[in-house]
Amino acid sequence: MSEFQPMALHGKNLSLTRNRRKVLENIDCSFQAGELTAVIGPNGAGKSSLLSCLAGVLLPTAGSLALDDRTITGVSAAERARLIAYLPQQEMPAWSMAAQDLVALGLLPWGRSLDRSRRGARVAAALNQVDAFHFAARPVTQLSGGELRRVQLARLLVANTPVLIADEPGTALDIRHQLQLMQTFRQQADAGKTVILALHDLSLAARYCDRILLLQDGGLRAEGTAETVLTPQLVGAVYGIHSEFRWRNGRPEFIAGDLI
């Protein structure tokens, strides 16, 4: 399992209706291996719903999903779990287990095929990746919000799945750990993984992501590089704010301005 098979994820005509409300409408999207994609949009635009559908947690009312060229219906839940790791926006542990035991839960889809020492090594490596090793043995109820989030991220990374989906992974993190987190996801993508993140911070999205999907009212409003999506016109129309996009020292920068 240390070696993973790069894998693309395709959503075709995804629609989702919840409580008679259309949450997602005819979304076509493709996520390639080696690509870091941000899903952005205002509150209630459907980011979390789209990510849940992509992760196989929610069943879309219409449309289909495919991993490479296999439709997701032909993939068992157990196999899907070995290919796609998912971190929801909120994940409250029910029991006050040690941080390292929470991370080890990410290896559940592998069952007994991993021996104890390899499991321990993987858990340790994942905790190190998010700078959480020093509180590995602490009960999760004794961690701060940001520390818990880092432990959950280690749980996401521990299984080394080809597809990573995280819903606002940077919530509750301080600025240093947010940057560290985005760097970690960047490295994961550069190593050939398909990484999909829902983000609220557009400057982080501009700086680290290869591609941005802009959602509005359950529909796909725009898609492309940061430069093509984060234009003052589009951002103004969707978020209702003034903004600026510029290049500085060869690096894309998004700066939010006043309300319109």
Added chain:
Amino acid sequence: MRLNSYSRREPNLSNSHKFFFLLLACALPLALLAALASGPVKLDLWQAITSGWHSDNSDAVILWQLRLPRAALALLVGAALGMGGAAMQGMLRNPLAEPALLGVSSGAALAAILLLYYGAVSGEVALPLLAILGALLAVGSVWLLAGRGASATRLVLAGVAINAFLSALMALALNYAPSMFAMQEIVFWLLGSLANRGWDQVLLALPFMLVGAVMLVLSRNYLRALSLGESTAASLGFSGRRYPLLVLFGIAFAVGSSVAVAGTIGFIGLVVPHLMRPLVGQDPGRLLWASALAGALLLLLADILVLNTVGVQELRIGAVTAFIGAPFFFWLIVSGRREMSL
């Protein structure tokens, strides 16, 4: 170096926890001996054991045909209730959950009461079978009421609703009991007891308990994944109806068959998983085994207390466990308020 020191202490139990398990495992045979020595008649235990199963010696008959099946039943019922409670708490992600919460115990109890009420206790076999059916019906209607992919909250609400309905039916059955004798029988049965049980009851309950235990053990990884919530559990490969149904049926079989042979015995399913959880590193999977072991021990100890209490009426074991359980509940609330965790 950090990695090494880490993997040594990862995911295994610490030594003090292993010691506790060893203690628990040693306590069981000791408690069993104490239970066999307890009773109204003083036995020469050693002679009774050595004279064997088929002996006509009165001590041997008391030991092999009365005390041993009673102790075995205490162990089985305690294990089933402990494991059922652990599974229930894991499934509902709630440390206050108990099999009684989802109406499993009430369903079994009501079915048995109706049988006693109509006086159709022709065969001993009918009572346990009907109780298991009652547990299944109760848990099934909770499941239907909660609907597909129900959240824990909705499931608890459905359990409360079904439980309220079953209590109403039970009150009605008591109200229109045909005779004082029937009413007394029903009330005593509801209190729970291990008195006058023999190998018949053990053999009747055992297969159903085993089926329930197998179902629960098969769902241990689902319970582990569920400690991170329903969406995460789904993303870890535990999606759909299959796993929740496995847990629900497992609980119905284990707890329903216990209620059938011993009446309703409360609080074991609440107290035991609580006590064991810190010892298994809060792992809902390992908690199943630990709770079965500790539940067996606790109920056997409670029965030793019952056997050694002298009185006109036999002390009902359900009353004993309630006396253990109620203060525990208070302690839980007070400590929970202090930690602001409940």
